[in-house]
Amino acid sequence: MSNHLEGSRNSCALHGALQLFEAIEGVIPVIHSTSGCGVQHYLGVTRLSGGNDPFSSPPVSSSNIAEKHVVFGGGSRLREQLKNTVKVVQGDLYAIVTGCSTEMVGDDIPAMAREGREQEWPVVYANTPGFSGDVHHGYHLALKALIEQLPGIWKRKGEFQTRLVNVWGIIPNQDPFWRGNLQELGRLLEGIGLVPNLLLGSEQGIAAWTQIPEAALNLVLSHWGKLPAGLLEQRYGTPSIILEGAPVGSAAVPLLRRLTEQLKLDQIRSEEFITREESLLNHQFARLADSYYRAGFQREFVLVGESAQVTGIGEFLGKSFGLLPRMLIITDNPPDNVQEALADRLSSIVSGYDTEVIFSEDRAEITDIIKTSDVQLILASSLEREVAVELDVPFLALSFPLDDRIVLDRGYAGYRGATALLEDIGSSILAFSNDRLFC
Amino acid sequence: MSPLRAKAPRSREKRLDTLGAWLGLVSAASTEFAGDDIAQRIRTFAQSSNDDLLYALRILAGIRDSVTIIHGPRGCAAAGLYHIAAGSNTRWVVTNLDERDTIMGADRKLRKSVVALYRRYHPAVVFIVGNPVIAINNDDIQSVVEELHEELELPIVPVYVTGFSSQNAVSGYDTALHSLLKYLSGNSATALKNERINLLAVAEHPQDRKEAQELLKQLGIELNVIPDDSTIDQFRLAVSARASIPLSPDAPEYLGAILDKKYGVPLINVLRPVGVEGTGRWLKSIATFLGNEEAAEELHEIKSAETALQLGDFSLKGIKTYISLSSANAFSVLDLLEELGGEVAGLTITHLDRLHVRHLNELALRNPSLQIHVSDGQAFEEISILRKLAPDLYLGDATHLGQVARLGIPVVSLESLAIVGYSGVVRLARRIKTALANSSYGLSLAKVNSPYQDAWFRRSHNWHIKQEVK
Known part of the structure; x- marks a missing residue:
């Protein structure tokens, strides 16, 4: 039995899933829950993470179920909301996420997503009731939904890209510095000749997500990135390098060397890059x-x-x-x-x-x-x-x-x-x- | 039967025919509310909006020396972090219900939490707040309240919000206030009346509350402010006060009505003290009750002269403003903008009900073609309306102002701007002046795409608002 929490900073699974979906350009979360869930997410998560908010508002679609849906089921309300979301909100992908109420009532979410797909709408779903866990669990649920369901929507030929690296484990907004951290990791990978697949943040949309199976490697930057990397290893045999946190300063050296070795990159180029970066940092220290x-x-x-x-x-x-x-x-x-x-x-x-x-x-x-x-x-x-x-x-x-x-x-x-x-x-x-x- | 006997009050929809979705001219609204049968509306597409749980938390955030336990899954307490950031007094706790708890019930867990928090903080009061999970599950909060109240000799106040039984968040104010009175005020007024006047301030900006307090103090009135920033003793005091004056006719309506009906504390029925005239009217209403009209008149004259001096040649002449605010605030800001020489292009208000009929009727005479949009958080409708009306200025307090600004309209946020009283007029005028003087940021924002499909903007604004089929 879990204990009570004071000033909880890990919110809930629904909010974790929202954080992930909102960080991908063109993905529109469709909340199937009571009206306040999205506002709680905005006030208690988005607003307290340095101002990273994609729509300049709380999430832009929510079924806002009423008492009658709790009593008689909310499936039809979700059907209506999904249909109208596609008409009102621009998006490349619509992601249904659920709250506690609709899960307790037992609405059939996979069936609703399937109906949407039959209309040729790009729809995925994740069952994300808050009682199932915290933001980290929600991050997992959303990733799993994308990895498992996207190939059913966009079938890519999937040529193996020897330099492409998927980056996992940085949770948007739960790490308030996620954008900057990802960009810097991307810069380091590019510095030694790799192509980073950052997946989240500016210019990271469905195209990035559909090329996941083609990557040569998963780079995992926290415990929470192990799950998607494991799923990809199972499905596509993609190997992984696993770290417990993104390296800061010289901790990047062993990573860059390991990547160079494992992916058979140009060693001289990598060493030159490392030397330059190290020297710059040492100058900062001196100053x-x-x-x-x-x-x-x-x-x-x-x-x-x-x-x-x-x-x-x-x-x-x-x-x-x-x-x-x-x-x-x-x-x-x-x-x-x-x-x-x-x-x-x-x-x-x-x-x-x-x-x-x-x-x-x-x-x-x-x-x-x-x-x-x-x-x-x-x-x-x-x-x-x-x-x-x-x-x-x-x-x-x-x-x-x-x-x-x-x-x-x-x-x-x-x-x-x-x-x-x-x-x-x-x-x-x-x-x-x-x-x-x-x- | 005492109105406080039930666990929670009836929803605003049932008590006051409150609508959360509506669009039309003020004349049509006035006609509709003149009748008896007001049909509820629903939306076929919706965006996140406040619920009764969030509004109840706003009130609890202001009670001193308290612990607030949200007896639910973790995310229901997310807004607690927001209130901590805003300087809330209460300790925010969630019982962190997991899947098993939702099936087996979790009153044991709740009991354990109350005891542990009592031992740690020795608070004056513990609140236990409901949510969708507890409401669906029917968890037995009441027996925990009764047992531990005796055992710990501690006031424990359950607040039965559900997140879905009312479509209007404002019902959450009523539910919280119902519980505060029921558990903290005693069954009847004490025989001995006190000389105080209750100032009813619900989820107000602290500076707004202080401005009102300051003005009443200058009239020599001794105040008991509830519920914002109050101690639990003040709820006991409130039922024996001489009278109550609300800072808004809407949010504290239930509190004022119960104090009047159950405890015999007369309620002074007056609009919000916003704008020079509005503030004067507010001061005179209480002064009249106390037989002190001359002092109020004198104060008003001095303050309005001061305000006029500070405003200088500021005028909104030729400026059309769109207002998007909670209902009582919207109507009073409308008066204020007109007082400053401006024009109102249209209104979005969070809810519309019988409390607003006098505004509707008055506006229907003065400006019958004014459009009223009823919505909480439905940015897509507002954006569509604003594209058509193209106002010169937007005043609002919603969380989607960034979307509005992408239309290139100058925006002033009232979320954390105090506008009550004479000083509020000056403060607002300065903000407006600044917003109109430099629109460069808005022009940059206008280069960012809207989240909505062009096809939506070709629909009528109320396309997704339908009459509810019962």
């Missing part, structure tokens, strides 16, 4: 040295976020930037075996220094833990601002939910992400020290 020592950047910190973020950012700050990870609090609730592996890996980022690795998605519990940590820097979500103010330490909001940042293309992955992270952490420490100098 902020004065501020670093003057304002005492080197301090013990706590980092709160999804496992992928905590792994990437935590290791970069510990291994390259001289900070001490006192506590890493992982909020995305990965399965037990993954938790063990993460705890093992992250508890000794800095040799000779113990890092506590904690798994929690409860705001009250996280707040209590931070209070006991005696840290001098808090990198977390906006929910932790309250405790940062109480402890009077510098604070940077970088995980979901974010209520006071605009994020358009900023990212914290790769080399450019490392630079952005140095800028943002440095700025928050300086602003904090300046405030205390002058007041």
Whole structure:
């Protein structure tokens, strides 16, 4: 039996599926649920993720079922809504997602999607009741729907593309920096001669999704990307490289070398690319040295976020930037075996220094833990601002939910992400020290 | 029988013939509401809109020293994060029901949560909020409330919203207010009346509330503000107050009516204090009740002179504005825009019902061809209407303003702009002036495509609004 959650930051399966579908250009989610589900998604997820919202509004189609549909079934209402969505809203693909109410009533969603297909409408469906799990589960349900159902709509000849790499595991909006992170990963792959299939974000539409089977490799950037990669391995035999988080800074080197080797790329080109990127990053480090020592950047910190973020950012700050990870609090609730592996890996980022690795998605519990940590820097979500103010330490909001940042293309992955992270952490420490100098 | 005996009040549709979908001229609306039989409308295509759960949460967000438990699946508490960001006082908790809970029931889980949260926070009150899952499942919240209320000596207030039993989110205000009165106000007024006046403020902008408080204070009136930013003791106090004055005739309507009917606290029936004249009328209504008209008149004269000075030569002459707001707000902003010399191109309001009849009748005489569109969140209809009307300015508080701006129309958001009172007039005028002075951002937005099919724009705006077949 699961426990109650305070200030839950992992919302529900319906919202996770919406986040994925909304991040693909031309995909129109059709919500079959009560009217408030889409508004909850907008207020509690989209708005708190830096302003990444594709339609400038809540989702654009929702059946808004009424009492009579709960009593007599809502199938006919969905039929009507789907038919009219195709007529009113421009889209390349319509994706039916369901809420708790219509699942409890037992509406036959596959039948409705099939009817739509018989009309030659491009329709997929995913059963996504909120009670079935959180956003990560919803991300999985939506991916599974696309991987399994798209080949039934668009049959591609599917010539194998030796340089094409599918990128999985970055969850739109649950990682507020998803656009920037994906773009940077794409830049790194291009730098060594690969063709990234980013699948989400600007200019990523159905064309990207229909070429998935043709890829040479799946690059998995979080635990949550393992499921789609596994499905593709089963269906098309596509091999995968699996990381627990997108690499930040020099952590990209082993990845780039492994890709070069595995896909038999031009080694000289890859090494030249790596050398250039490394040299640029080292110059960034050198340029902020004065501020670093003057304002005492080197301090013990706590980092709160999804496992992928905590792994990437935590290791970069510990291994390259001289900070001490006192506590890493992982909020995305990965399965037990993954938790063990993460705890093992992250508890000794800095040799000779113990890092506590904690798994929690409860705001009250996280707040209590931070209070006991005696840290001098808090990198977390906006929910932790309250405790940062109480402890009077510098604070940077970088995980979901974010209520006071605009994020358009900023990212914290790769080399450019490392630079952005140095800028943002440095700025928050300086602003904090300046405030205390002058007041 | 006490009106508070039921678990929840009747929906707005049943009490006030509330419509959530309608399009037509104000004269037609006035005629329709003159009759007895008002047919409900439904949509054959719809977009996400607020529900009673979301509106109930807006009220609970403002109760001090409280814990709000949404007894449901995780996503029903998503809006809690939004309220935390907006500075809400309450602790937001979800019982996180899983599939098994939806079959077997989860009152044990709820009981455990209440006890744990009581021990951690010792709050003044715990709210337990319903949702679609609990409503379909019929989970036994009531027995948890009764048992733990005795055991912990803690007020526990169940709020039976469902997400589907009313098609108008505003019913959620009524449901929350019903429970607050039922569980916190006692069965009857105390024998000893207090001298206070209840200021009924429901989900108002904090600055709007403060502006109203400030004005009444200048008339020497001692206030008891409920439910926004109130303690639970204030609900007890409210039933023995001298009178109630609402900050809006709509959102707190149920609260005012029950205080009047059940507890004998007279309700001053007055429109929203928006605009110079509207604010003056509001102040005079309470002053008349208290026999203090001269002071209100004097205050109004001073404040209106100040406001006129601050407005300078600002005028909306020649500017046609489209208004899209919650109903009471829309009608009062309409008056304000006319006061500033402007014209109103059309209205979208969240709901229309018997509470708005006097506006309809008055507008039907003054401007019978004004178009009224009733919709909450139906951006596709609004965009279609706006393309046709091409107003010079758009005032709204919905979450789809970005879509409107893509039409190249200057937009002013009232979602977080306080417009009550004399200072509200000045604040709004400044925002409008700024919006009209530079439309460069809107012109950039206009280069981004609309999400809608061209074929939709060739249909009539109300193509998807149909009379409900019973």
